[in-house]
Amino acid sequence: MIRRSWMSGGSIETTLELWASALRDVKGRIAPLFTQARVAASAGQFLDGLLGDERRKTGWMRAEAAGDPGPWRQQALLGRGRWDADALRDMVRDYAMETLADPEAVLVVDETGFLKQGKASCGVGRQYTGSAGKITNCQIGVFAAYVSRHGHAFIDRALYLPKAWTGDADRMAAAHVPKETAFSTKPALALAMIGRAIAACVPFGWVAADSVYGVGDIEMALRRAGKGYVLGVNANHHFGSWIGKPPVAGAAEEIAGALDPSLWKRLSAGAGTKGERLHDWAYCELADLDAAAYDESRSGLWTRGLLIRKNIADGALAFFSTWCPAGTDIATLVRVEGHRWAIEDGFETAKNELGLDHNETRSWHGWHRHVSLVMLAFAMMAAIRHRANATPPPKRPRTVLPKHKQT
Template identity: 80%
Template sequence: MSGLAVEETLELWASSLRDVKSRMRVLFTQERVAASAGQFLDGLLGDERRKTGWMRAEAAGDKGPWRQQAILGRVPWDADALRDIVRDYALETLADPDAVLVIDETGFLKQGHASCGVARQYTGSAGKITNCQIGVFAAYVSRHGHAFIDRALYLPKAWADDPERRRKTHVPQETGFATKPALARAMIERALATEMPFSWVAADSVYGVGDIEMALRRAGKGYVLGVSAKHAFNSWDKPYAVAGTARDIAANLPPEAWQRLSAGTGTKGERLHDWAYIELADLNAADYNAALSGTWTRGLLIRRNIADGELAFFSTWCAQGTSMEALARVEGHRWAIEDSFETAKNELGLDHNETRSWHGWHRHVSLVMLAFAMMATIRHHANTAPPPKTMRNPCLRP
């Protein structure tokens, strides 16, 4: 945070913390409960490496973790209302018409089988099938910064169909089985309903085909969505005709089809890859929504790793004339949510939830999202603050 002096940064931190606590005060009917929620947030933002109930309680000066646990358990309050507060708060600072909504998931490693949604399932967090919960998240990524704005716990079918496990973990009666793409689509629809400014959606191959594509076309939003190497593509009315799987199309591309482009700046500088882009068809936006106009292009974007030649494939939808460089940049925005998961776990205790219930998971995660959004807001304001004024020497003439 280079734009402010230390004293100004500390004041910005303090005022931001007061602000977010004030915003979530409306969720609680009693002042003492609101104070406990504020202390919970303090604990998430504290220096403790593990954000357990005991450690948060010690930081708050409590004799035990019971007040901290009550915030996640027996005290009645609406985690979805907090989610909406987080979204609105983040957008006050991060909103931009060219923003990208990034969808991804992360794993929460667990012991035992009692925590809501836990099962042996694959998670990229561990790179294998293991005992864990899976959370699907939406992050808002713009030139001003990035923050989580939505989340949902994935409930495997074995859990959704088991009345006893649902009862013990307080799964809402109206909550049934939903695939990860279905959870993602619900998040996109919530984002669209709020009319938040964004132009793109990016996601990996779990979310790359089906209803999400159609929903975004109807909404007039561009996308760069991962697909498998076996996904079939066909072109029509284009000079460069292709038909077949993404892998086969990539194998037949001439060397001049590839360009080395940056997907954005990472912690180690520009993230360079080799890219190829094939326009498949030009379509009228009005075919999907009568309120829209203009020509949009369906395409196939291919990324090749410079070091090992590994390929990744993306289905794209964009306004006619959009460059490959722009599409590569949109895909590169997915890095922001991966960075967010790492930061939220390492610094804010995203995966330190000790409750077993459905509402406990959503409450804990929503509080972490609020802490993360506050940090993103502070970072933006600190980095964009004007430089301090310097005293002019009165002995010098103008």
């Protein structure tokens, strides 16, 4: 049951002990979410199935692993049962913080696609997903991952509903979407996740995201909250500097083309599967602003800027709007941007090993329940990995007593 990818250090014996205790722990934590002990037991077996060796985490596969004659109990857990998936989401977040919490952590927002057939699955439609690299029939889930020096885990999620869904009351009712649910853009879903993390006092210093989430309300909300950010923007996004900064004005791509070659620095955005992820980077400070301009209870000088990444191999450019305490260096901003790799790694692991995209339910609550249980399994593995790899305390030197005190 323990995959090699989940063990980057520590002895097998230690990891087995951590595995057993962690699994007992999370099953105990989720039990109060269910009104009946048998449903709690089914949830525990569901987790066992997600963490098992089967490549496909279908209802039949999970049922077989649980010793059930069919997938009905597994399906009932996701569909007919009465329990709150958002309560589980919050529990996963709090559980992850016990191991991963760090005030300099980065909250990474991104989306992933769930390929589907037919038209009945909640939120399904022909839409672009980076998972397939094209427009295809799929669901889109927006996620928030917490990334720190201790590891990373998903702490929030939301199913995106296109207007073709929110504008069709019968379709929404058939998928059991809550009546109060209205259309929300992906940035609006992400903003709600950031708000929930702040309200829950989740410690983080930064937010990173790609250009889908890079401008507008998210920027303003983070400035008011005193959080730094590195948010992707399009090549035609306009930037301009203020008094006291080197003169810069124009579209991001134009600014990049006019930069002095000496301003580019080769820096690593962090270690990847093939070593350090090196690119050429440039950073333009645009304005120094007082934090009190966004929140009277805060003070201190913050800097708005433009961060530019150039691919070493082909020269392709990417652009990021930044907000950080004055004096923050380019290497720090590059590292923050590099944390986005963790959510991509998380999607790959959760899909390939934990069945994130193997959900067979069609309802709103079925999607959120399945995804939340996968998030719990992922957070548990992050906790095990961190504890297994923790440096053991140094051994104390043996004290040798003088001969006259030895017995």
